[in-house]
Structures are given as C-alpha cells and as structure tokens.
Amino acid sequence: KTQLKANITKSSKTDSAGNKGESNDFSSSSKLKETLKSVFKIGNLRPMQLQTMNATLSGKDCILIMPTGGGKSLCFQLPALLSKGVTLVVCPLASMMEDQVMSLQSHSVDAAMLNAGSDKDILKKVQEDMVDHNASLKLLYVTPEKLAKSKRFLAHVEKMYKAGRFARLVIDEVHCCSELGHDFRPDYKFLEIMKRQFPEVPILGLTATATSSVIEDKFIDTKYPKQSGIIYTFSKKESEEVAADLQSRGIKAGCYHVDVSAQERSRVHRAWIDNSVHVIVATAAFGMGIDKPDVRFVIHHSLSKSIESLYLETGRAGRDEKRSHCIIYYRLQDVFRHSPLVMTEQTGLANLYDMVAYCVDANKCRRSLIARTFGEVLDRSQCNRMCDHCENPCEVEKKDITKLCSSLLQILDKASTGESKLTASKVFDALQGKGPAANRVKGTETSADRSWLEVILTHMLLKQYVREDFHFTPYSNISYIIPGKKADLLRTGVDEVHIELKGARKSVQSVPPLKAKQSRHSSHSSHSSHSSGSGSQDRQDVRGSGEPRSSR
C-alpha cells in the first residue's frame, strides 16, 4: 500500500522523524510489542506505522498520509497506551468516532468521546478523568468544534495539561475537516494556537488525502520560509485556489497565468524577483526567461505533460547550485485531465505516459530516468543520493497482477459489446461490485481498494493492454478506457502481468547520512496484498533534489 508520509517537525528539537540517530527507535521496546499483541491482537507493525510511532513517541510533530485501511488509527492508539495521561483525538465524523471508541472498548481500552450531544454524566466523568492521575482513561475523542469553539472544554484541556496528563494531540482525517465545511483548514492557525498553549504536547495529523496545499504550506513554512519557489498547477483556476490558500496562511504568494492581466503579471514577476512575493503559483505559461538564481523549490501540483517539460520547469530551481527541492504530486486522475489536451500532439500521449511511468516507478534513480529522456546515460552512482529513490533505496518486489488485469479487461470487453464506454472511475466501481449491474461481470468482483486498482490500471495503460479513448464536448473532455492493442495477449493468456513495487527499505547504514535530511518521505510497505505503486486519492510525492541542471 502506498504510504506517503510527510513528517513535518515544527519543534526545533530534531529534523525529520525518519532520522533515527539517537534512541528514538521504540520498535525494540518490549512493552510496545507486548501491547500490540495482547491488546490489539496484531503481530507486526507496518513500516510506516513504526516510523510514525517512533516520531510521535519521541515528541515530534508529524503528519502521516496513508490510504484508507492503511492502519492509521493504530499509530496513535498504541502510543496512547504507552504514554502517561490522555491522548486527545480530534475527529470530524461522529460515526468514525463511535466506531473507534467501540472497537477500543471491545479491546478493554478505556476510551471516551464527547460531542455536542454528549450526556451530562459522561461529560462530568470525562472531565474528572482528565485530571485524575488514577483514572484509566487513555483516549478521548472530540469533534473539531468542541476543541475549537468550546471555551469551557478548552479550560478543562488546560487543566489536564497542567496536571501533566495531556499526552498527545491527534487530528484524524485532517482532510475531512475541511471538506465537511468545518472551517477547520484555517484551523491550522488553530493548531498553532494549540502548539503555543501546549508546547510540550506532540501533535500527530492523520489523513488519507491531505490536499497537497496542506503539505505545501507546511513544507514551505518549515523548509524554505520566506524563500523563493514556484508551484506549477494544471489549470488557471487551480493556480488561483492554491495561491489564495497560501496567502490565507500568511505565505506571500502570487498567481501567474494567461488570464492575469499583463500589468498584474509583470507586477507579480517583479515582486517575486525582488523577494517581496515568495511563491509564484503558475500554469506552465510561467517560465520563459526566468533566471532567478535562488529558487529553492519547484512543486508540481499536478504532473507535468512530459519529462522534457518537467526538466525545464524543475531546472528553474537551484541555479545558484545550492540545495533545492523539486516535488511532483502524482495521482491517476490528473493523467486523465492532461491526456485529452496532449493527445492532439503527435507524441503527446507517449510523452505523458513516460511522465506517468516516471512517477510510479518503484526504485530507479529519478535523475537517470530524466537523463534517458535526453538520450543520455547517468549512472546511479552519479546521482549522489540527490533523488528520493537514491536517498532512500528500496528493494523491488514483483507481484503477479494477471488476474486483476484480466478481470479489468473483461469489464471493458463487456462494455464494448454493449457499445458503451466506461471511464476509469466506472471501471473501478464495476470491479468493486458497485454501480450499474450492467457494467459488472460475474467473477470479477474484487475487494481490492481503489488505490490498488489505480495502480493496476496505470500499469495496463503503460503496457498498452488498455488505452484511453477521448470524447470531446463543448463543456468537457472525457477520457474513456477501452481495450488496447496488447489486450489479446492478456485475453489469450499469453501474457502474465507482473508489476514492480516498492519493497522493504534497503539498509543504508554503510553510507553516512546526508545532512539536511528532507522532511518528507514517500515509501511503500511490503507486507500486505495491497502493496502498490501509487496512491488513490492521495497524491504520490515524487521528489528529486539537488542541482537539477547538472542532470543534463
């Protein structure tokens, strides 16, 4: 399962949680192992779970991004049992809260929840427990409103803190908070307030779909505050949204695309050059003639249309030869936004797919992949551990996905005999036994989750078992999925399909750790049947860093 993780440390104590170094590895703690087995009846932790627990148990603030079902709850539930006092869990959905509390209680863990409708007696008991050193209460779930809006409750939290019983603050499903209109996003400010008020309390954020701007915000703030950067977006609208979002968080950002007036564009450009605007959020239109030496980061909010464009765009970072970061957020949905636009160019689609292959690649050196596009060879050893794959090398795990591929193809075949066409999303529904019965095929139903199905489909697109078929209307461009030119190899059983996935992390002990470790990690665990190369709604974080120019 793709586990994409951003560790954002606000505290000055340490850099990233991926850095062990001191005695921050709790994996060997016998208490941890014992509790895992005796309370949760779980044999082993998944790698990201362990890293997260290590981070939060050593008092660091972090965000864990992991697809639904990845096992985020355990990352705070287990530490809660190992820590003195109460873990406060902010959870936007009442049903989710109930599920968790019930499940914990069934494991004999003392957990409680408070929402607007909570019974007075429960409220009273909880408030007592919060400050009572002999109370067994370990986890307290509350709604965002409760914490943000109820002064009375906050006063009790303060008492709990003063009593030394506020163990940890957890924000579960960070993204839901904003989607449900809970006004929780501005509450990153609220998080700052919490941090100021409860400086000793580690904060742990959990989400399956952190909007990239959430990460960008913290990345920019912690890594390159007040320094120059560019964020490339797919559309004009998106660039406006991202710019507004950053501005609302106090980051000086300007927007740049063809619909911005020439006057305003030149104002923004100048402001950026003289550092009164730090981040330019732009469509690919921005770039001609940029020669600012100290661009510290280039973020692709959506993938580039080709590796060549990526190269040009990222090449704007680090011209002063100082360390800079380039990040791509990748998700399959974005491919279907780009493809109708590039398909009219002769090699447009092929270039886009090369870009996709780059994003989903399991372990090759990113810089070698870029060099190859220009017909050059860059040996891995020359990368200097300047790309994410070289920095954190992983084993490759091969997985046979023939059965799912053929199921997917059967669904497309059925659709084409009925002369209908399916979008990727409809195909996934059909495979999961959802949506119109007419789209489904007996025997193909799978319990695989969306993110894994996206990996399968991506692989099939890249291997031409399926292809995109475009439908243009005045209002929208739709990409359907239909059988591709290699489909017969799958139908006749000639081809077995194997996919390369990120496996266990290679031990890199022999190599001295780099200074200025990046604060973000993307990695893939190797244990479950869900192992995959990309996220579902999540965007996969594909990074490179260093001096992009020298990769030419």
Ligand code: ADP
């Ligand atoms: P998420 O919040 O990421 O969607 P959950 O925390 O609800 O996921 O966990 C999903 C399921 O995975 C739960 O049934 C949980 O018990 C199980 N699980 C979590 N961690 C592990 C593990 N290390 N080994 C086996 N099962 C696990």
Ligand code: MG
């Ligand atoms: Mg969850």
Ligand code: ZN
């Ligand atoms: Zn590399």
